[in-house]
Amino acid sequence: QVLLQQSGSGLVKPSQTLSLTCTVSGASINSGAYYWSWIRQHPEKGLEWIGHVYYSGSTYIDPSLESRVVISRDTSKNQFSLRLSSVTAADAAVYYCARDRGRSGIFDFWGQGTLVTVSS
Amino acid sequence: DIVMTQSPDSLAVSLGGRATISCKSSQSLLFRSDNKNYLAWYQQKPGQPPKLLISWASTRESGVPDRFSGGGSGTDFSLTISRLQAEDAAVYYCQQYYGSPPRTFGQGTKLEIK
Numbered sequence: 001q002v003l004l005q006q007s008g009s010g011l012v013k014p015s016q017t018l019s020l021t022c023t024v025s026g027a028s029i030n031s032g033a034y035y036w037s038w039i040r041q042h043p044e045k046g047l048e049w050i051g052h053v054y055y056s057g058s059t060y061i062d063p064s065l066e067s068r069v070v071i072s073r074d075t076s077k078n079q080f081s082l083r084l085s086s087v088t089a090a091d092a093a094v095y096y097c098a099r100d101r102g103r104s105g106i107f108d109f110w111g112q113g114t115l116v117t118v119s120s
Numbered sequence: 121d122i123v124m125t126q127s128p129d130s131l132a133v134s135l136g137g138r139a140t141i142s143c144k145s146s147q148s149l150l151f152r153s154d155n156k157n158y159l160a161w162y163q164q165k166p167g168q169p170p171k172l173l174i175s176w177a178s179t180r181e182s183g184v185p186d187r188f189s190g191g192g193s194g195t196d197f198s199l200t201i202s203r204l205q206a207e208d209a210a211v212y213y214c215q216q217y218y219g220s221p222p223r224t225f226g227q228g229t230k231l232e233i234k
Contacts, residue, residue, distance in 0.1 A: 047170065047213060047225040062222045096169050105217020106160050108181075110169035 002026040004097050004111035011117050012091075018084040022097030022111050029078050030055050035100035036080040037107065038071060040093040048093075052100055053080050092118045122146050122216050126226035134234045137204050141229045143197040143214035149177075150194050151218065158218035161190055161199045163210045164228075170213060174199065201231070209233045 008020035022036070029036060035052035042048070051061035053071045061069045065084070073080040084091060097111040123146040133139045149158045157177035162170035172181050174190040177197055187202045201208055214226040 046227045047215070049221065049223040049225070052221070060221050098169075104175075105158065105215075105221070105223050106172065106175045107162075107170070107215075108172050110171075113169050 002099065002109045004099065004109055006095075006097055006111040006114045008114060010115050011119065012087050013120050014088055014118055015086055018087050018091065018095075018116055019081065020095055020097070020114055020116075021079050021081045023077070023079045024099075025078070027099065027109075029073050029080060030075045032056075033102060035060075035103050036071075036073065037098045037100050038082045039096045039098055039107070041096070041113075042093045050082065050095075054103075087118050089118050092116060121222055122149075122218060122224050124214055124216055124224050124226040126212075126214060126229045128229060129227070130230040130232065132232040132234050133204055135204055135206065139201045139204060139208075139231055141199045141212055141214075141231075143192075143199070143226050145195045145197075145216055145218075147218075148194045149197075149216050149218045157193050157197070158216060159190075159192075159197050160215045160217065161188075162213045162215065164213065165210045173212075204233055206233050 003025045005023045012018045037052040038050040040048050051071050053059045053073045059071045068085045070083040094113045094115050096113050098107040099109040101108040125144045127142045159177045161174040164170040178190040189200050191198050211228045211230050213228050
C-alpha cells in the first residue's frame with residue numbers, strides 16, 4: 001500500500017516562503033520508476049501541475065512558477081519537498097503531492113492535501 | 121501548453137441513469153508510435169484528493185467498477201458512467217500526459233445524482 005503523507009505549514013505570510021514535505025511509504029523515492037510531483041488546486045478551481053523531482057534530484061518545474069519553486073528530495077528519509085518563494089494571495093490553494101507512475105504523467109497515488117492560506 | 125476543455129461544467133442525472141462527460145484537447149493526444157492516447161480521468165469528492173479512474177483513455181484502474189468507461193481518440197474523449205449510484209456524485213477531471221510536461225487538467229465537471 002503506497003501512502004503519501006504531507007506535512008508543513010498551512011499559513012504563510014505574503015512575500016514569505018511556503019514549505020511542504022511529502023513522506024512516502026510503501027514505495028521508494030530512490031526508485032527510478034517514478035517521478036514525485038506537486039499539484040495545487042485553487043479554491044473551487046481546477047488542478048494545476050507544479051513540477052516533479054526524480055530520484056537523481058533532477059527536476060522539471062512549470063515555466064510559470066520556475067523562478068519561485070524548488071522541489072527537492074531526501075532519499076534517506078523517503079521524502080520530497082516543495083518550496084515556493086515570494087508567495088501572494090494567488091498562491092492560496094490546496095497543495096497535493098502525488099506519485100507519477102512510470103514517469104508517464106499518470107498520477108496514481110496522492111497525498112491528503114494541505115490547505116495553504118496566505119495572510120499576514 | 122495543451123489546453124483541456126471539458127463539457128458540461130455540471131450535470132444532474134437520475135439514480136440508475138447514465139452520465140457522459142466530454143473532454144477535448146487542443147492537440148492530439150494519440151502517439152502514433154504506440155497507438156496510445158495519453159489521457160487520464162480522475163474522480164474527486166469533497167475534501168479528498170483526486171482518485172485515478174482511467175488511464176490511456178480507456179484502461180480502468182484496478183478496483184474501479186466497470187460502470188466507468190472511457191473512450192475516444194486524438195482530441196475528443198469521453199467518460200461514461202452507467203447505472204449511476206449515489207456514491208458517484210463527484211467532480212471529474214480529464215488530464216493529458218502527452219510528451220513533455222507541463223501536465224494539464226480540464227476544468228472539471230460536477231456530477232450530481234438526482
